[in-house]
Amino acid sequence: MGNQNxxxxxxxxxxxxxSVVYEDGKCLAFLDISPANKGHVLVIPKQHYATLIEVPxxxxxxxxxxxxxxxSAVLKATKAKDFNFVQSNGPVAGQVxxxxxxxxxxxxxxxxxxxxxxxxxxxxxxxxEAKEFMKRIREAMKW
Numbered sequence: 001m002g003n004q005n006x007x008x009x010x011x012x013x014x015x016x017x018x019s020v021v022y023e024d025g026k027c028l029a030f031l032d033i034s035p036a037n038k039g040h041v042l043v044i045p046k047q048h049y050a051t052l053i054e055v056p057x058x059x060x061x062x063x064x065x066x067x068x069x070x071x072s073a074v075l076k077a078t079k080a081k082d083f084n085f086v087q088s089n090g091p092v093a094g095q096v097x098x099x100x101x102x103x104x105x106x107x108x109x110x111x112x113x114x115x116x117x118x119x120x121x122x123x124x125x126x127x128x129e130a131k132e133f134m135k136r137i138r139e140a141m142k143w
Contacts, residue, residue, distance in 0.1 A: 003048040008099035012046045019134040021073070022141060026059055027066040031130055031137075032103065034122035036113055039078035039133050040105035043067045050098045051089040067102045073140035077133065080106030084113075 002009030010016040012028055021041055022029035032040040045063055049055045055063065071083055086103040088095040107113065125133070 002046075003099070006048055006097070006099050008042075008044050008097055008101065009048050012044070019130045021134055021137040022066060022070050024062070024066060026062045029066060029070045031125075031134055032105075035125070036084075036103070036105040036122065037078075037080075037108065037111055038106075038123055038125065038129070039074050039080070039137065040103065041070055041074055041137065043070055043102040043104065044099060049100045051095075052087060052100055053089070055100055063102070067104060069141060070137070071104050073137045074104055074106055076140035077136035078106040080108055082107040 002012055007016065011018045011030065018028075018030035020028065020030045022043075026046055027043060028046055029041050029043040032042050043063060043066055045055060045059050047059065049059075052060070067085065071085065075081070075083060083104055083106050086105075087101070089100075
């Protein structure tokens with residue numbers, strides 16, 4: 001099902017911990033450990049695909065539906081009005097983990113981000129803060 005060397009596949013297999021906010025049969029969503037803004041979530045297919053082009057249409061449809069649901073919850077949980085929905089393919093495009101994933105991150109006026117690009121250091125969750133964001137996003141989805 002997964003790629004043994006892929007960090008996201010290890011999260012899907014529960015070999016590595018993650019602050020999971022949503023899961024269904026084909027998708028998993030969890031907090032990014034280097035968030036652009038707090039509440040930044042990654043939505044991934046459980047099956048390993050390196051880029052968007054490799055994802056079967058049926059899986060992609062489920063992935064986008066999950067991303068829509070998670071996006072709404074992120075806005076509600078963070079009290080943001082806007083968000084970025086970003087997906088990169090390949091190292092030259094900025095993809096770091098070679099497992100297709102969507103970034104959803106809340107945006108705030110003056111947050112130091114430029115058009116969905118991280119042009120400042122990533123934020124760091126304080127002790128217990130990631131768990132609190134995970135809880136708030138889950139509650140916003142009633143998951």
